[in-house]
Amino acid sequence: MRLLGARLTHIGLGQVHIELANRPEVTQQHGYIHAGATSAIADNAGGYAALTLFPDDSEVLTVEFKINLLAPASGDQLEAIGTVLKSGRTLTICRVDVFGIRDQQRTRVAAAQQTLIRVTGPAG
Template sequence: MDLLAFGRSVLESQPFSSLLGCTLHSLEPGKAQLELIIEDKHRQQHTFVHGGVVSYLADNALTFAGGSILGDSVTSEFKINYTRPAIGDKLLAEASVVAAGKRQAVCDCKIYAVEAEAKKLVAVAQGTIVKA
């Protein structure tokens, strides 16, 4: 089965992901990229993207990366560090597996704000993904 097509079907089955307008840009063993076109509904009172939206992208990207190795998976835990306000046209989350065993994977993720093809790092995250 095509891993990217399968991953997109999983993402489409998540009502919250549909609500936010998230897309799975790429998925290969051990790596995932999610994209989100920034809309007004994603912003907080200072006009940059709400931290909860950035955190959502990290959580989902981490789990897609881990799940690409483990199969059906969920997030056991993750942490996030915000590095700057998320301002731009879209957000890009790039996650990869750092280490994996039979039941869990440790993954990391970088989230970028993209404007006019320039990427600026807005957050970094690390998490543990476990088989469902």
């Protein structure tokens, strides 16, 4: 996330928001924010949302991730909102909506769903 310049802007129980500014480093040949950058913030928003419901010694790994790109990712920035749909002992399901924001107008540019597995112990 540091490489992309993304930042956490909201952390709540079962919900996380991540924003990514539109910069040349994250765009593709047509000037839209690249699908890879869009997918990365979506995956992380869901993962962090899941983490808000687990004990401190927990980590998560994405098991499955599906994203639909609904519109070109344009705007001054993107905002990914990850929301936990079902939190289980082992598997958690999250939904992520990604919005392009320009002049306070929000356009949904992607919708994702992911399955995460909770793991314990040190990451790495």
